[in-house]
Amino acid sequence: MSFTYPRYPSPPIPDRRAVPVVxxxxxxxxxxxxLDLARQGVPVRLIDDDDTxxxxxxxxxxxxxxxxIYDRLGLGEKFLEKGITWNRGKVFFRKQLIYxxxxxxxxxxxxxxxxxxxxxxxxxxxxxxxxxxxxxxxxRHRLTGLDAREDGVRLSVSAPEGxxxxxxxxxxxxxxxxxxxxxCLGLGFTGKVFNDRFLIADVEMEADFxxxxxxxFDPPFHPGQSVLLxxxxxxxxxxxxxxxxxxxxxxxxxxxxxxxxxxxxLGARPFRLEWxxxxxxxxxxxxxxxxxxxxxxxxxxxxxxxFGARGxxxxxxxxxxxxxxxxxxxxxxxxxxxxDTYDAERIPAADExxxxxxxxxxxxSPKGEAMRAxxxxxxxxxxxxxxxxxxxNSGRLSTPAILEESPLNDPAASPWPGxxxxxxxxxxxxxxxxxxxxxxxxDALQSGxxxxxxxxxxxxxxxxxxxxxxxAVTIGPEGELRDEAGLFAARYGRVPGYLFFxxxxxxxxxxxxxxxxxxxxxxxxxxxxxxxxxxxxxxAAAEVSP
Amino acid sequence: xxxxxxxxxxxxxxxxxxxxxxxxGDLSAEEQRQFTAALALLLLNQLPSxxxxxxxxxxxxxxxxxxxxxxxxxxx
Ligand SMILES: Cc1cc2nc3c(=O)[nH]c(=O)nc-3n(C[C@H](O)[C@H](O)[C@H](O)COP(=O)(O)OP(=O)(O)OC[C@H]3O[C@@H](n4cnc5c(N)ncnc54)[C@H](O)[C@@H]3O)c2cc1C
Numbered sequence: 001m002s003f004t005y006p007r008y009p010s011p012p013i014p015d016r017r018a019v020p021v022v023x024x025x026x027x028x029x030x031x032x033x034x035l036d037l038a039r040q041g042v043p044v045r046l047i048d049d050d051d052t053x054x055x056x057x058x059x060x061x062x063x064x065x066x067x068x069i070y071d072r073l074g075l076g077e078k079f080l081e082k083g084i085t086w087n088r089g090k091v092f093f094r095k096q097l098i099y100x101x102x103x104x105x106x107x108x109x110x111x112x113x114x115x116x117x118x119x120x121x122x123x124x125x126x127x128x129x130x131x132x133x134x135x136x137x138x139x140r141h142r143l144t145g146l147d148a149r150e151d152g153v154r155l156s157v158s159a160p161e162g163x164x165x166x167x168x169x170x171x172x173x174x175x176x177x178x179x180x181x182x183x184c185l186g187l188g189f190t191g192k193v194f195n196d197r198f199l200i201a202d203v204e205m206e207a208d209f210x211x212x213x214x215x216x217f218d219p220p221f222h223p224g225q226s227v228l229l230x231x232x233x234x235x236x237x238x239x240x241x242x243x244x245x246x247x248x249x250x251x252x253x254x255x256x257x258x259x260x261x262x263x264x265x266l267g268a269r270p271f272r273l274e275w276x277x278x279x280x281x282x283x284x285x286x287x288x289x290x291x292x293x294x295x296x297x298x299x300x301x302x303x304x305x306x307f308g309a310r311g312x313x314x315x316x317x318x319x320x321x322x323x324x325x326x327x328x329x330x331x332x333x334x335x336x337x338x339x340d341t342y343d344a345e346r347i348p349a350a351d352e353x354x355x356x357x358x359x360x361x362x363x364x365s366p367k368g369e370a371m372r373a374x375x376x377x378x379x380x381x382x383x384x385x386x387x388x389x390x391x392x393n394s395g396r397l398s399t400p401a402i403l404e405e406s407p408l409n410d411p412a413a414s415p416w417p418g419x420x421x422x423x424x425x426x427x428x429x430x431x432x433x434x435x436x437x438x439x440x441x442x443d444a445l446q447s448g449x450x451x452x453x454x455x456x457x458x459x460x461x462x463x464x465x466x467x468x469x470x471x472a473v474t475i476g477p478e479g480e481l482r483d484e485a486g487l488f489a490a491r492y493g494r495v496p497g498y499l500f501f502x503x504x505x506x507x508x509x510x511x512x513x514x515x516x517x518x519x520x521x522x523x524x525x526x527x528x529x530x531x532x533x534x535x536x537x538x539x540a541a542a543e544v545s546p
Numbered sequence: 547x548x549x550x551x552x553x554x555x556x557x558x559x560x561x562x563x564x565x566x567x568x569x570x571g572d573l574s575a576e577e578q579r580q581f582t583a584a585l586a587l588l589l590l591n592q593l594p595s596x597x598x599x600x601x602x603x604x605x606x607x608x609x610x611x612x613x614x615x616x617x618x619x620x621x622x
Binding site for chain 2: 094099101308355356358359360362363366367368369370371373374375377378380381384389390391392393394395396397
């Protein structure tokens, strides 16, 4: 195996016991959030009860949006280099291929639909980046108790040297599905628990299978159940075997049970068993993610089944959503109401993930004979009838949340036909800089609030926007960036327009006429908490209809 | 294609299968069989002509019989 688990040193009990932000949990989400905050100049302390990265086989599929977020955090290229890029999937019923799909059937994007990579690699890079960005990393410092007040939070922490108290202005609960923070606050989950058990086996082998996601319903080598095959880095392949609700997890983990299952699938091909575990899944969430000065993100806030790869990817989008808001608040630029928009935006996103994840799990594990008959009939019909293909659900893979109902979307905006909906994350496109260098659109959206102007801005406006903390980027024949391939125009509509993006690259406003006063008022309104704080600013300049 | 919702064509986008699961939900095994038969008859009745109904019956039978032919052996 090529990955060696790092052992991070556990620092002594700190002298400084009052800090602005404590992140509890250094998993995928806590590390992402800590890194994002630190890169925005926020002092962050992270405590984790362990001293290494995610052990064994967990997340492997990192979605396009997650890769774009990691690109903003300086890590995107590492995923491309080390991970396995894939866009295509195949679904089989018994031995028959019933359909194929392509998740990104268009070119002109920096990142693919998915990169497969073991979670431990991602976390190890995040730890390095956090350390470089100045995050105080406290390994083997475990949260044991918590007292949340209106003006701050007292945490009880247990470290190898002994127990101590820590005071945080804000606590970000990223301590995973068994969250101690949640326990301490006495919060429950609403949702569904599935009884079906799944065996996860990671095997190392040389194989020339195409780099695709393969999913079987009722295959001859594992009758009556489903199987999923995915390639990861280092010639490691993830195989998920559905076992049914009655499987004994202890028995099923034993090599003498696992190896024959893999042999039945792979035949005589040599392989080495790298990791085995047996899982059950939950699709559920907390009622609210923000509880005063304690804010939940990732698995601590919501959990889904792995079919659709929505757990880690959803959690990374939580971090992306929360970091700029908290950083703005700590800089004194935003009101605490802005943090309520985290709930308003991420709860619907979690519900979307839970909905799709529940539907996939229901399809993969049908309840009762009739449902199984409908499921199998759908699969039989799918080979011949496109309508049935739409119903087949082997996991609806993670897509970015579109914050259509966001309280931060400008009601006075006037998006034109072909313009992405307000609340959507920016769609990438290849552009050319004046120097002739090829750049990606998302590279231009990495400096906080940004106005993308299709066409030139009036004299002096760039500077005026800059003084108000808005970066202006012009696209067009005379602009800083040229759309030579025409893909920017195709993806944003052909109307010359002005697109206003938030620091997390989600679209908050789109206008056909430039109005600086409105953009400045809009930014202030967003930082105050948007619709949760006050009606949106009116627009002085009339829009021209496209 | 916008690069945003690039997989709208699959995985029960309209939630129809989920609605079917919901409708079967708390029925007993026998009731589920009756539901299934009742549903088939209701849908046949929705078809525009007797010919369309007979064609649907033919196709359903042919799909089920074709499954007998799906090879059972081999691995990937
Ligand atoms: C089999 C499987 C496959 C998956 N596949 C995918 C996939 O392909 N794509 C995807 O996006 N997601 C996938 N997921 C989900 C993904 O792994 C999780 O959603 C993700 O790890 C959540 O990250 P997190 O940081 O919220 O929680 P965790 O990764 O669980 O991290 C929590 C951290 O908190 C620490 N901690 C816990 N308690 C305390 C305490 N009291 N004090 C201090 N620290 C504490 C833990 O040590 C840990 O480091 C999969 C999950 C499983 C199980």
